[in-house]
Amino acid sequence: MLDTKILLVEDDEVAALSLSEFLVSCGFEVKSVFCATDGISNMSNFEFDIVLLDLNLPDFSGFEVLKVLKNKHNVPVIVISAFSDLNSKLKAFKFGASDYMVKPFDLEELEARIWVNLSKNSQINLKEDSEAFKIIGSQIYFKNSMLDLTISEFKILKLLIKNKQRVTSREELGRVIYDKSGRAIDNHIKNIRKKIKKITNRECIKAIYGVGYLFKEDL
Amino acid sequence: MLDTKILLVEDDEVAALSLSEFLVSCGFEVKSVFCATDGISNMSNFEFDIVLLDLNLPDFSGFEVLKVLKNKHNVPVIVISAFSDLNSKLKAFKFGASDYMVKPFDLEELEARIWVNLSKNSQINLKEDSEAFKIIGSQIYFKNSMLDLTISEFKILKLLIKNKQRVTSREELGRVIYDKSGRAIDNHIKNIRKKIKKITNRECIKAIYGVGYLFKEDL
DNA sequence: TGTATAATTTACATTATATTTACAGAGGTT
DNA sequence: AACCTCTGTAAATATAATGTAAATTATACA
Numbered sequence: 001m002l003d004t005k006i007l008l009v010e011d012d013e014v015a016a017l018s019l020s021e022f023l024v025s026c027g028f029e030v031k032s033v034f035c036a037t038d039g040i041s042n043m044s045n046f047e048f049d050i051v052l053l054d055l056n057l058p059d060f061s062g063f064e065v066l067k068v069l070k071n072k073h074n075v076p077v078i079v080i081s082a083f084s085d086l087n088s089k090l091k092a093f094k095f096g097a098s099d100y101m102v103k104p105f106d107l108e109e110l111e112a113r114i115w116v117n118l119s120k121n122s123q124i125n126l127k128e129d130s131e132a133f134k135i136i137g138s139q140i141y142f143k144n145s146m147l148d149l150t151i152s153e154f155k156i157l158k159l160l161i162k163n164k165q166r167v168t169s170r171e172e173l174g175r176v177i178y179d180k181s182g183r184a185i186d187n188h189i190k191n192i193r194k195k196i197k198k199i200t201n202r203e204c205i206k207a208i209y210g211v212g213y214l215f216k217e218d219l
Numbered sequence: 220m221l222d223t224k225i226l227l228v229e230d231d232e233v234a235a236l237s238l239s240e241f242l243v244s245c246g247f248e249v250k251s252v253f254c255a256t257d258g259i260s261n262m263s264n265f266e267f268d269i270v271l272l273d274l275n276l277p278d279f280s281g282f283e284v285l286k287v288l289k290n291k292h293n294v295p296v297i298v299i300s301a302f303s304d305l306n307s308k309l310k311a312f313k314f315g316a317s318d319y320m321v322k323p324f325d326l327e328e329l330e331a332r333i334w335v336n337l338s339k340n341s342q343i344n345l346k347e348d349s350e351a352f353k354i355i356g357s358q359i360y361f362k363n364s365m366l367d368l369t370i371s372e373f374k375i376l377k378l379l380i381k382n383k384q385r386v387t388s389r390e391e392l393g394r395v396i397y398d399k400s401g402r403a404i405d406n407h408i409k410n411i412r413k414k415i416k417k418i419t420n421r422e423c424i425k426a427i428y429g430v431g432y433l434f435k436e437d438l
Numbered sequence: 439t440g441t442a443t444a445a446t447t448t449a450c451a452t453t454a455t456a457t458t459t460a461c462a463g464a465g466g467t468t
Numbered sequence: 469a470a471c472c473t474c475t476g477t478a479a480a481t482a483t484a485a486t487g488t489a490a491a492t493t494a495t496a497c498a
Contacts, residue, residue, distance in 0.1 A: 086325045093331035099318070106305045112312035150471060167357050177472085183459095184473050190461065207459060209481055210370045211357045369482060396483085402448095403484050409450060426448060428492055 005029045006114070007048040009039035009065060010080070011057050015103075019052070022107045023114075036060035040068050044175070047159060048075055050118055052110075053097075055081040055088065063095050070096030076117040080105070132200075132217060133161060145199045152177045153192050156185070160205065160215040169212035189213060222248045223337060226267040228258035228284060229299070230276050234322075238271070241326045247333075255279035259287050267294055269337055271329075272316075274300040274307065282314050289315030295336040299324070351419075351436060352380060364418045371396045372411050375404070379424065379434040388431035408432060 006023055008030055010016040016032050023030045031048070033039050036057045043051070051069060055062035062079065069077055076098040081088060084102040092100050098117045101110060134141045138154055140161075141147065149157060155176040160168055173185050189205060196204050203219040225247045229235040235251050242249045250267070252258050255276045262270070270288060274281035281298065288296055295317040300307060303321040311319050317336045320329060353360045359368060359376055368376060374395040379387055392404050408424060415423050422438040 086327060089325075089328050090331055093335055098335060106308075109305060109308050112309055116312055116317060152472070166355055179473075181474055183475080186460065187462090187473080189459090207481095208357070209458060214358075371483070398484070400485055402486085405449065406451090406484080408448090412449095426491095428447060 005031070005048045005050075007039065007042060007051045008032045009034075009036070009051065009057065009062070010054040011035060012054070019107075023111075034058075036062065036065045039065050043069060043073050043075070047162065047176070050114060051075055051077045052114075053077050053079050055079060055083060055092070063091060066092065066095040066097060078110075078113060078117060080110070135161065142196070142199050147192075147195050147199055149192065149195060153188055153195070156188050157192050157215075160213060164215040164217075167208045167212045167214045173213065223269070224248045224250070224267045225333070226258065226261055226270045227251045228253075228255070228270065228276065228281070229273040230254060231273070238326075242330075245330050253277075255281065255284045258284050262288060262292050262294070269333060270294055270296045271333075272296050272298050274298060274302060274311070282310060285311065285314040285316060297329075297332060297336060299329070354380070361415070361419050366411075366414050366418055368411065368414060372407055372414070375407050376411050376434075379432060383434040383436075386427045386431045386433045392432065 006029065008016060008020055008023070010019065010032070011034050013034060016034065020030045020032050031042060033042055034057075036059045039051070039053070039057075042048075053062050053065055053069075057065070062081070066077060066079070069075055077096065078099040078101060079092045079097045080101045080103060081092075082103045083089075089100050099113050101113065132143055135158055138151070139146055140149060140154065140157055147157075156173050159173060159176055163172075170182060170185050174182055177184060177188070179185060189207075193203065193205055196202065202217075204215060204217060206214045206216055206219060208214055223246075225242055227235060227239055227242070227249055229238065229251070230253050232253060235253065239249045239251050250261060252261055253276075255278045258270070258272070258276075261267075272281050272284055272288075276284070281300070285296055285298070288294055296315065297318040297320060298311045298316045299320050299322060300311075301322045302308075308319050318332050320332065351362050354377060357370065357373055359366045359373060359380075366376075375392050378392060378395055382391075389401060389404050392407075393401055396403060396407070398404060408426075412422065412424055415421065421436075423434060423436060425433045425435055425438060427433055
């Protein structure tokens, strides 16, 4: 199964650690950062499925992070804050928070809300997860055969597989590599296809004209 | 703007009235019912965008309502309950609640959460629109088979599905694409029909002479 | 009424244009 | 040398417009 990745932005390192441990025990993959800057920069490099965001951060306020996340990435954000006043809540929702929990809270309630917010974003699991394609470390295998991808190719294919129930736009793919022209993707797709074809004798990546690319196992 | 319709299921008539008044003042259209049975039967007759559900109801528990709503209608449900214990919350989420608020709460927070849950739902058009046809991202699926529509075709079919209870005029359809002659629709309809037929072996789009087109799943 | 005919609307094929994608090669970086 | 991005170009695809056939509705008239 593809892991659900959570970005935890929380400046209190003790709280962050215990939270993180709990989330890992739930089977999530967790990345912890302790300031707004790291929170934002991590979002651009990695793909997270959900963000847990404290409002009280040392460099910028959580609202600033919220603004960036919602504008650029549109990832669901659960605000976790000690502020229980109405204004903080309203402001958070206004800036695009998906949920708001007042500290202290029950960890199990957090887990429940994480699942709710995850499923809202990708409720439809049309197909079961890939059996044949497996992501192991920084490589992707097809039935025990390594595809032998480069780093950029890996990042692209990984994202395509993760989003396989929907079309992934060129821009989205471009974001995981350094692509100013917006056309570096062209060649990577070509090369990934070649490598997939060599191993599997399939296409697997379909171009959706004007939209992006779609990963389909049987193709 | 299209009216947002809220179904309020709350047995305390005094509380229901004040809540209802507040929601109306927010610009929502509110239907109040006071028991589980009425809550369920109202959902089958009318289309609501969101449900506010009290757990403590005279005939059945709110969980029963939740079960039915989520199975049959998949409408977002915000549980509003005096129960503040963890178990009630977990149970509600397990049964598919979208959110949970403990009474008493700030009305403005409720309004914010209503908006959040509305927008989450609109991102993904689920069963509301169609049983078999699902709109996912920029594609439309029929029972897990992608129709493989172009962007224009997608826009047109999406509108037809959205308006499936009524006839959509040619002009209206033309508005979602760039159509000066008023006849570009002709070809798109033809092509969409071909693609639908290929996958479903049905027609699904009926021409209403002199009026427009009507989407019907069984045709 | 019933039927033939005219008018309108819809279906379909074709064409020209515009946009997007595939691919190959150049040049830069590590 | 391996990898990556950029650029130019060819191939593929999408789309609106147009012409014409088929279908539907309206009208005329017995």
